[in-house]
Amino acid sequence: MTVSTDLDLRFRAAAAAEGLLDVGFDVVDSPIGPLLVAATGRGLARIFFDAEPGLHLDRLAQAFGPRVLRSASSVGSAHRQLDEYFAGDRSSFELDVDLRGAAPFARQVLDELARVPYGQTTTYGTLAAKVGAPNAARAVGTVMNRNPIPIVLPCHRVVGANGSLTGYAGGLELKERLLRLEGAML
Amino acid sequence: MEAVPAVPPFESFYVEHRDVVLGFLRRRLGGQAAEDAFQETFLRALRAYDRLEHGDYLRAWILTIAARLVIDTGRRAKPISHELPELPVEDGRPAYAQIEHLAGELPPTERAAVVLRYAYDLPYDDIAVALDSTPEAARQAASSGVRRLRSRRIPT
Numbered sequence: 001m002t003v004s005t006d007l008d009l010r011f012r013a014a015a016a017a018e019g020l021l022d023v024g025f026d027v028v029d030s031p032i033g034p035l036l037v038a039a040t041g042r043g044l045a046r047i048f049f050d051a052e053p054g055l056h057l058d059r060l061a062q063a064f065g066p067r068v069l070r071s072a073s074s075v076g077s078a079h080r081q082l083d084e085y086f087a088g089d090r091s092s093f094e095l096d097v098d099l100r101g102a103a104p105f106a107r108q109v110l111d112e113l114a115r116v117p118y119g120q121t122t123t124y125g126t127l128a129a130k131v132g133a134p135n136a137a138r139a140v141g142t143v144m145n146r147n148p149i150p151i152v153l154p155c156h157r158v159v160g161a162n163g164s165l166t167g168y169a170g171g172l173e174l175k176e177r178l179l180r181l182e183g184a185m186l
Numbered sequence: 187m188e189a190v191p192a193v194p195p196f197e198s199f200y201v202e203h204r205d206v207v208l209g210f211l212r213r214r215l216g217g218q219a220a221e222d223a224f225q226e227t228f229l230r231a232l233r234a235y236d237r238l239e240h241g242d243y244l245r246a247w248i249l250t251i252a253a254r255l256v257i258d259t260g261r262r263a264k265p266i267s268h269e270l271p272e273l274p275v276e277d278g279r280p281a282y283a284q285i286e287h288l289a290g291e292l293p294p295t296e297r298a299a300v301v302l303r304y305a306y307d308l309p310y311d312d313i314a315v316a317l318d319s320t321p322e323a324a325r326q327a328a329s330s331g332v333r334r335l336r337s338r339r340i341p342t
Contacts, residue, residue, distance in 0.1 A: 001209030003224070008204070011225045020232045021196075057195040067235050068195040 012071040022065030024074020027051045031086050032174055035151075037075045040064055043096030044078045047149050049170040063101055082151065088181065091118035093152045102148070105131070109143045116157045119182040123161050137161075145169055151178065193241040200228060203248050206315055210249060213312075214256045223259060227252045246298035246316040253306035288335060296331030303328040 016024050023045060025038035034051035037044070038060055045064065048056055053070065060068045072079070077095060084090035097114075099107050108131045116122050124137040124144070133139070144155040150170060156178040160166040165186075168175035179186055193199065207227055211220035230251050238247075285305035289297045295317060302308045302316055303324075313324040 001205050001212060003204045003208050007208075007221055007224060011228055014225055014229060015232055018229065020229065022236070053197070057197055061195040065236055066193050066195055067232060068197050069200065069232075070197055 009072075012069060013073055015069055016071040016073045020067060021069050021071070021074060022067040023060050023063075024069055024071045025053070025056075025060065026070055026072045026075045026079065027053065028075070028079050028082060030082060032170075032177065035082070037078050037082070039075045039078060040098045042098040042100070044075070044149055044152060045098040047151055049150070049174070064098075078152070085151070086181070091182075095152060097149055097153070099148070105133075105136075105139065106143045106146070109140055110147065110153055113144075113147075113153050113155060113158065116154055118154075119184050121157050121159045121163075121179070121184055124158055124166075125161055127158060141167070154178075157182075157184070193235065193238045193244070196232060196235055199231075199235075199241075199244055199248075203245055204228070206245065207248055207252050210252055210312060210315075211256070214253075215259060219259060223252065223255050227255055230255070243294055243298055243317070245318060246302065249308075249312070249316040250298075250301065250306065253302065253308060257306070289331065292331050292334060295327050296334065299324050299327035300331035300335070304332075 015021060019041065021040075023038050023040045025036060025046075028035045028037050028051075033049070036046070036048040036051040036053060036056055038046040038048075038056075046056075046060065057068055081090055081093050081095060085093070099110060102110065109127060112127055112130045116127075124140045125134070128134055128136040128140045131140075140158075144158055145167065147153055147155045147169065150156070156168060156175045158166075165172050165175050176186065204224075208220065208224050211223045211227070214220070215223055227248065231248055286301055289300045289305075292300060298317060299313055302313045303310070308316075310321040310324045310328075313328070314321045317324055317327070319327075
């Protein structure tokens, strides 16, 4: 007895609509490959470049609670805005984010990161100075590497002091691609 | 070290048991009623899921929820023919509430077998599915559970 796709989707939508999920997720197609996007009642919480759900269910449950369920409606607005971003029709995201679990320093850095404008780059050192820790460029690099919501929190716009791309959790090629999409000078 | 979660992520639990639950509900209720009950069964499970203390016997747990729903659905259902007499209203608590209460201290397998057999009137084939064992083992678990209940001293 197999559950039909229609029945399955109806249950998933009802679960999200009733607000019963600790975290809902979906796999969203994009020009850079499928992305796993996850959101809680507070806002967008995770974007994974490796979109295989099996890799992330336990981590999502540990971070947010066991009621983890795939449901498109949980991430509807994030999905739509990501589509617009990749189509070149959106230069800033209007989404609440859920950064619980981030240490105070990381949160400060991520808040500052969110202000780096579309199509521009900044450096790890500049970001460190902006949060009042001018010598913490390396720590800022670590926060970028662990950014829970890449693309939306634009760590691809942070480069080395000499202008080199330096590093990216999704790979340097991807970092360059996102910057070119935004028309940044490289 | 991070704490080991008490239960698997709901997505894994749902994917593992959804077909069995639908099969059970189809046998009990048929077509559309089964689909309605399917959604309600997993919504009820979701409401309680973060309060579960362990992930043992999750299949028995979800089938118990489904079985209770079948009983509720039967209560709500109107008689098919107007000529059928009104059924007498049940006295006191429903049988499954009493048995669940009594069976509370049995070992988990026996408890599940007793509750599913005598409170929900499931056949041993379904109980075997719930316990991930055989109908014969389910029958033995139910009867040894009943023996244990009978032998227990009732406090006065």
